[in-house]
Amino acid sequence: MADKLVTIKQFANYIEAELAKQQLADFGIEAVVTGANAANVYSIPAMGRPSLCVRQSQAEKALEILEPPGEQED
Numbered sequence: 001m002a003d004k005l006v007t008i009k010q011f012a013n014y015i016e017a018e019l020a021k022q023q024l025a026d027f028g029i030e031a032v033v034t035g036a037n038a039a040n041v042y043s044i045p046a047m048g049r050p051s052l053c054v055r056q057s058q059a060e061k062a063l064e065i066l067e068p069p070g071e072q073e074d
Helices: 014-026 036-041 056-066
Strands: 005-010 031-034 051-055
Touching: 005 056, 014 031, 014 051, 014 056, 051 056
Parallel strands: none
Antiparallel strands: 005 051, 031 051
């Protein structure tokens, strides 16, 4: 069975989403930014925001990588 893609985070703009995607790539996690084109063309909230998607099996690790230092849960 294929590992499905899950959305792990939404961003205010596509640049932030692409930076997060590259950060994950540095750790060997493939990610996909969705909704970036619509967010670039239409800067209205109704169009949604760019989302970062990863394989479900890598979602937990990806969230740990993207979590800013000092904000880890106890």
